Amino acid sequence: MDTRILIVDDDDTIRYLMKEFIETVGYRADTAEDAKAALAALDAETFEVVITDIMMPGMDGLELTEVIKTHHDVEVIVMTGYSGDYSYEEAIDKGASDFVFKPVRFEELLLRLRRVLRERRMKKELRNLAITDGLTRLYNSRHFYQQLELEAERSNRHENPLSLVLMDIDYFKQYNDRHGHLEGDKVLSSLGDAIRAGLRKTDSAYRYGGEEFTVLLPETIGDEALNAAQRIKSAIESKAFHPENGEPTHITVSVGVTQYQEGERSREFVKRADKAMFLSKKRGRNRVTFLSPDDPENEEGFCAASSPIESDQGIDAPEDP
Ligand SMILES: [Mg+2]
DSSP: OOOEEEEEOSOHHHHHHHHHHHHHTTOEEEEESSHHHHHHHHHHSOOSEEEEESOOSSSOHHHHHHHHHHHOOOEEEEEEETTOSOOHHHHHHTTOSEEEEESOOHHHHHHHHHHHHHHHHHHHHHHHHHHBOTTTOSBOHHHHHHHHHHHHHHHHHHTOOEEEEEEEETTHHHHHHHHOHHHHHHHHHHHHHHHHHTOOTTOEEEEOSSSEEEEEEETOOHHHHHHHHHHHHHHHHTOEEOOTTSOOEEOOEEEEEEEOOTTOOHHHHHHHHHHHHHHHHHTTSSOEEEOOTTOHHHHSOOGGGSSSOOOSTTSSOOOOO
16 A cells, blocks of 8 residues: 655645655655645545645644644654744644754655654554454454444434444353363454454444454444344354364354443443343344343343353353263
8 A cells, every 4th residue: 555645835846846756765645735735635535644844824834733633643744944933842742743854855854754654653553452352353342442432422422323232152161161262262263254244344343351242333223233243143153163173063142232322321332232142142042132222121130231241151051962
């Protein structure tokens, strides 16, 4: 993928020379003649770095930097003359990643640009590591709670529906006991793939606990979420696993689905999905249950209420084969 750089300067010659230089060294460069054009470009397309002049008619480069850092995920390098009224500290304070003096020495700019890009990638990798479950490559539970709050807030603000799918692997403890944890890990990893394959662009999936997964479905009503859950359940069921010391085997999940109610606490929302999942267990597993807040079963105070959800262990565990 191209690394895209946006050059912002009111001087035509500088814009032209910089664009040529940036493209010579292998990046893709676009230009904007003022802050307004720069912000329009950032709204329309994705850039990794903005290199901006400070002295420009209209909004100056420092103010532009501040606006960019508030609204866009992009690095900023600012350029200014030695005699300028602006300091390195001011630029960094507005959120700039680096600072170069005019007239710009291209070799120096290139060094700084490469460093900024390197640090940006490292930051992204670290962030991804911090929110990803290593085994399933789904998001982890910490990220789930963050996104849950965000999506609930968004749903309240825009009155958009929001649904939640919560699933738990059936008899996973028995699988682990029989085939060992390495085989169990293979199942978890494979389920991660199956869940990911069933998602739409706006959905996000999480390893919620040991053998529990959640999917957040923004702008989705309960019925649609129910369909999505059925699809994921079937995809999982149709996968054959080949544990080293056993027969080819299939894994099933018990699934709960619910829709967010305007204004409710996210904890209640998760609790209801948890109850729905528990009902699927109770009704024989390998099924999907939808639970709405006014459902009498939602009022029943059975024991699965608190988070983290109760797993298969302990729920009328099956006889040993
Ligand atoms: Mg200027």
